[in-house]
Every structure is written in structure tokens, then in C-alpha cells.
Amino acid sequence: MPAESELPPALRLEGVSHAFTSRGRTAAALDGITARAERGAVTGVIGPDGAGKTTLMRLAAGLLQLRSGRIEVLGIDVARNPDDARSRIGYMPQRFGLYEDLTVRENLDLYAKVQNVPRAGREARDGELLHMTGLAPFLSRLAGRLSGGMKQKLGLACTLVRVPEVLLLDEPTVGVDPVSRRELWEIVDHLVRTERMAVVLSTSYLDEAERCRSVLLLHEGRLVGATDPASFAAQVSGRSFHVSAAGTGKRQLQERLARTPGVVDATIQGAFVRVVTESGGQLSAAELSPQATPLTIVPVPPRFEDSFVALLKSSSPATASPGQAIARGETPEENGSRGTPSPPETTGSAGNEPVIFADRLTRRFGSFIAVDAVSFAVRRGEIFGLLGANGAGKSTTFRMLCGLLPPSDGTLRVAGYDLRRAAASARGRIGYMAQKFSLYGDLSVLENLRFFASAYRLLEPHRGARIAWALEEFGLGPHADAVSRELPLGFKQRLALACALMHEPEILFLDEPTSGVDPLARREFWRRINALAESGVTVLVTTHFMEEAEYCDRLAVLAQGKVLAAGDPESLKARARTAERPQPTMEDAFIALLEAASRPRAA
């Protein structure tokens, strides 16, 4: 038997390009990718939405016709012998086709039949899969009744009924709660370790890169890096710091640091500002702060994301992401921060009264309790987060606050109103940006702006001025006549925010505002939100994204419709602090909360 290194790799791509044509336009999805994935290891395909991850996975699985280049799975040409290749691949798409009206056992049986798995040996395999995924106690439960994380695990089990040699997983962890996410990773590691399976896994979460043996970094269809994560992160070693300043708000500090020459990246992480510098060496307080504000600077280990952002920012402007010019702190930003809406006039509500207030808010759908007595209060100018996995009840809470769904029980007040019962004009005080940036896709950028300006009853000349402001502030001018459906994701997000801010609302509701967008666009987005909060706008964000939680002043962690904990990010993280984990991440904190919540029930 030849040594493993002599065998052909699990996956080999050579000059793979792919383009989609719609309505006469061609959009490149992949551009000349040459890469490989080794046997017996996890290879991460990492990049934001629209980077080409799914196209790459589908091409490798032989589900898309390869147009140019060559793909080999275990040395088999996928284009020439698709059946041969497919018989050795297991592929789990982003939304695995579970039959929601069948039970867990029936789903497994069905997939075993579809895959022609012989009866003999199935018993043992099933037992193994059920043990691995922890689904054994739920065999007779309908798949539709499983939580998001359990559905993903069942999908994985169904993919594994036949033992594949190469396992392709397309974004298996999106929207899954952190505990399930950790369990999914444990399953993947287990498969690699004990069954010597090759796993190719795509994700838009940069922190997952660190769990892969090697990563393929995709950005706008191009391969911008193929390394092992540790040495990739090491490129910025000695250049990452936590900075804090007594007496200066974290948002002002971040704003200032982002503009300081020599700083590549400055993001808010709880109470600190995480700074990545251009060159190594100790960061001096004087260099960062000429005004001599006392700064505390602590070096921190580099993260994968630090390197990725540094890489994106150093790449040529031609390959730059949409948000780059602004995120770099160049010209548009100068007039940008001045162009942000002036502080809205204060409402009748006096001083410290909360702007958003929920008390024992409950929502039932039949016998299912989606939101269970949720209470919180948000003050003016605060960024408040609802953190939770898919199905935790955050979207339902969000919809009740916006007046889209009546609560079954409890009270809520937004700017002093219950938006469901209040006069239509009260809705003019809120701005709303939904998941996936719901815009009119057939309309152009300008037509969308015009429509929302009229919808919020802006009158000339103010209306024209606001449209001009939106085009200028969000850098949408050159795309004014572009059909919004065809905009890159980052621009869609900007347009959605521009539409939501058209009428200078005093309260902004954001539902998963930056899920899937690339890190630069995410930074740019949060800079704007920070500026808005500084000017007195109250912001409520729902997210399942740990990183977004770091930007919030305070957050409520939701699971199964209940608030597990509420507080500022630092205090939440402090709860998870243990001897072996002195610097817990938001995710650690979340997992600790979930575990604490499930313990009494298990006992």
C-alpha cells in the first residue's frame, strides 16, 4: 500500500473558473482557482457571501457543469467520470433536504435507501451515527420539530449513511447556536481522526478557520490565500493589541484609532478596541494618542481575521471590496461622519426613560412558545443587542417591537408607543433594516431611494437633499442607475441602510445586519452605526454573530425564547472566566450560559 503522500489528494482544482449568466449579463463566480485539499484533514473554504464558496463546492460535487479548468476528487476527473467521483463523495448542501414530516429514523432510512446502502451493516452504522450526533433520544421526533443545530446534525448523519471518502460540507454552521456549532466541529474532527475522512468545509465565519488544517481564502471569486491558519495569523504576530482609555468612550476611541496612520484595523471588542498595526514592534501610547490621553495598551495574540483584514486592505484597489475606501478612513469618511444625521430632536419622554421597553413580552404560536416573558429596556443612544441562535426567538421579538406581530402577552413601548396600535405617523420615528436587505430588486438604486423618501413623506426640497445625501454618503452615486438586485452584497447592505436612514429616525432596528458580508464592509457598517449612536440614535440589533455582539453596549442573550442573561459584553464574558480560560470570548460566554441553563433541567 503506497504511503498517503503518494496518493492523489482528496480534491485538486486546476484553473477552475465559473460564471453565471442571467439576463444577458455574466457574473464571474470563480476566477482561475488552483488549489488542493489533503486527505485525512479538514480544509476550510473561507470567505464572505458571494465569494464563490458554494459554486466551488457544487462544482467539486459534480452538481454544476464544469466549464473551464479541471477538478479531481481522489484523482478522478469529476467532469469525465461524474458518477465514479460522486460515489466517493458525501455532499451536504447549505440547506440539507430533510423531510420535515418524517421522523429522524425515517429520514435516515430514506437516505440509506436513496444511497443504496446494503441492509447488512446498517444497524451498526446507524448506531454509530446516532451516538456521534447525539440524536439517539430523538429517533421518533419529526425532523421539522428539531432545533436548527439538531437539523444540521441530522443532515450530516444522512450524508454519512454511506461512508464517503471525501466529505463536502457547505456552510454547515451558519445560524447554528454555538453549542451545536462546537458539537458539529467535534463530529467533523472525529470523522477525520477515526475514519481518515477528508473534509472540505466552507464557512463565512473567520474564527472557524483556526480549526482547519489548511484554509483556502476566497474573496470575490479569487483565491487570495491558501495556507495553514496558524502561519496565516502569524503574519500579523506582534501587531495586535487591546487598547482602552480611561475617560474616553470606546466608540470615540475606536473612531480616533481607525484614523491614526499606521493602524490597519481598529474594532470594538467589548470594553477594548482591538488594533492591528501596519508594522510590528511595541505600540507606543504617544504614537497613538498625540493628545496624551492615558491609554492602556496590551498586546494580544493575533487572530485569523486580523490577517485577513490586513491582506484585503493591502491588496490592490482593483480587487478591493466595496467598503474599502471608506473603511480605510479616506476621503468619503471625512465628509461622511459630518454627513451623518444630526441628533434627532428629543421626544417628549424625559431624560432617563427607556426608549425601547419590553416587559414580560410573550408570543405563542399555537402551543409553541416562541418568546417567553422577555423583559429589557434600552436607553437613548444605546446600541442594544439580542443575541441568539436561529430559532431562539430573537426575530419574533424583533417583529413584535416593530409592530409587525402582535404579542400574545406582556407590554412593549417603542418611543412611547405600541407601534401596532399607534398612529401610522409614529412609525416615521423608526428605521428598519431587515435580514438579507429587503429592497426592491427590480428597481434601480435611485428608484429605491426615491420610493423610500416618498414613503417616509419627505417633501421637496428636503427630499432631494436626503437622496443626494444618501448617494454621496454611501458612495452609491456611481451605481445610481444599477439594478439593485445585481449589486454586490456590500452595496446592497449600504443601500438598505441608506433607505432605513432616509428620514433620520430616532430608533434604528437592525435584523442580522452584517451576516455574510465581508469583514471590511462589516467594519464600515459598524462605523456608521457607532456614529449614529453617538449622535443619539437608539439602535436595536438582532444577531447570531458573536462578533457583532461585541459592538453592543448591552445585550440580552436569548435561547428557547427566554432571556438567559443581560448586561454589557464585558460582564457577560466575565461570568465565563475560569482559571484555564482567563480571556473568554463572547462565544465561550454564550456556551457557558447555555450550559448553565440546561443543567438544572438535565438534573
Add this chain to the structure above:
Amino acid sequence: MWRAVLALIVKELLAVLKDPKSRMVLIVPPLIQLIVFGYAATFDLNRVPIAIYDQDHSEASRDLVAQFLGSRIFERVATLQSARRITPLIDARKVDLVLSIDRRFTRDLLTHQPAPVQLIVDGRDSNTALIILGYANSIITDFSLDWMQAHGERPVPAVLDVRARYNPTLSSQWFIVPGIVAVLTQVVTLLVVGLSVARERETGTFDQLLVTPYRQGEILLGKGLPGLLIGGIEASVIILAAVLWFGVPLRGALFPLYLGLLLFVASVIGIGLMISSIAVTQQQALLGAFLFMVPSIMLSGFATPIANMPPLIQDLTWLNPMRHFLIVVRGVFLEGAASGTFLPEYAAMAGIAGTSLFAAGWLFRRRVY
């Protein structure tokens, strides 16, 4: 307020017209259906295949056969020598009718006895069979009258003399084509309006719309008026085609016709918006639209007369806006009736429109999913 509603209407029209697929739905299928229905949907029979089983072989029997074949209605496809071939021919649908002339035909005629002629008709399609029998009957009646005249017999005391008012040639195209105005207007309006809210639900823009200061009445107007515009244009094109291409006389004035059209389209919009606000996805909306469309055409009097339906069903048709509009459109086209004649229809349609629009507006906000 009007500015905001206008913006909504402009947005709605842009969304429909900018999408090549929905643009096509508005133009191509109605055109094809107009042509296909206009020519294909007819009750007039042409060239019905018949078999002749003439056992008499006389001058009189040849005369009778000649009268059958002289009209363009019947066409001989077989001549039989024995009765045994009748059943297989009908079973195989080779012929719809067999004309069997008894061998005593001439003898009976000459001896002033009733001369039997047998008609064997394929009864599987009862409607067609009845029409065929009607034609055959009138040919045989004509033959009898001619025979009596030629042989100097006294004519029968009562003679039928038919005049069809409003449609002298009893052309069924005159009956069908104005009906197509109603059918196609309903299809297009229902699809445009019915899918619009569901489409916005799918993309999430409907929530976006609900959090703006729009009131539900304004959203209703913004969704309904584009449908009214599109439905009105569609109907006008078909009315023009009916007059100019199919040559159906438009005897009445445009006012009663367009007043009826306005109320009809408004009620279809109301129903479309109701379906749309109940449906979560476009697919559900499409299914809902068809669930409404098929019975509404069946129970409208478009093809089968309402008077023939059981009383309970007849009462049910009052809820069907198309039933009322068909009366208006046929009345204006063929009778040239004035608006005063249609007050009950106008009132019924106004009632349906009001109720369904109100319900749709209510559902916009109340619908929880």
C-alpha cells in the same frame, strides 16, 4: 398622502414592467388565448363525420342524403351496406352520427304513412350530441315540408319561423368573444395583483412597507390602482380586438361598459389581494388564484347557462363578479343596453369589491405567519 401613494403606484408599475417575465405574462398569454378562444371556443359544429346506411336506394332517400351532405355541417366518411358496421364505427369515434334509412322509406312516404328514419348518435359528449340531433331534425323537417309541397299535399297547419334577435346568424363567436373580455381581464388582473403582496412577502419588502408610515388604506390603493390600470388597458385591447378583428358589433355606449369594467376589476383586485395576503409564498398565491379562477369561470355563464344550474348553485353565482360583468359586457355588445339596465349587476359588483377590498386591507396587518 397622495404623493406617498403615487410613489407606491410608480414603484408597483416599475416592478411589474421592469421584470421581463411579468411583462411577458401581461402580453403574450392573453394574446394567444384571445386568438385560440376566439376561434376555437365555439358551439357551432362543422363537418361532423357521418355514415350513411341507405337501405332504400330510392330517389327520395338519395334526396334526403343530399340534403344532409349539402349543408357544410355534415360530411360523409362512410357508406354502409350492413347494420353490423354501425357499432364499431361509433365506438372508434370514426363517426358521430349514422343516418339509417329504412328500406320501406319510399313506400311509406307514398302511402302517407309515417316514414321512419333512424339517427344513431354518439352520446358520449351529450352537448354535441344534442346539437347534432337539432341540426338533423331541422333537415328532416325541411325534407318533409318539401316533399309535401312537391306532392301537392296539404301543408302542416303550424310552421316554425325563427328569427334570432341580437344575433341573427346565431354565431357563437358573438357570444364567446365578449365573454373573453371578462375572462382574460380577470386572469391578468388576478395574477398581477395576487402575486404582488406574496412576492413582497417572499423578499421581505412587505415588512419593510408595513413599518413605514403607510396606512393600510394607502397600501391598498397603492396595490390596487396599478392593477386597475393594467386590467383596464388589457380589457380595452381585447374590446378593440373583438370589434375590429372578430367583427362583433358593439351596439351600446362605452360608459355602461367601462363602469361595469371598473367595478369588475375592483372586485377582482379585492379578491386577488385577499388571496395574496393569505398566501405566504408566490406559489401559494398562484395556487389560490387558480382555485378561485376555475370555478369562477365555470359558474359565470361564460359557457354554460346559469339558468341550467341547480338553484343553490345559482344563488352562489351571485358572489361571482364575473357572472355580473358578463351580463354587462354581453348586454352592451349585443343589445346596446344602457347603464340603467345593469343597476343590479353594478350594485352586486360594488358590494363584492367593497367587501373583498376591506377584508384584504384588514388581512394585511392581521395576518400572522
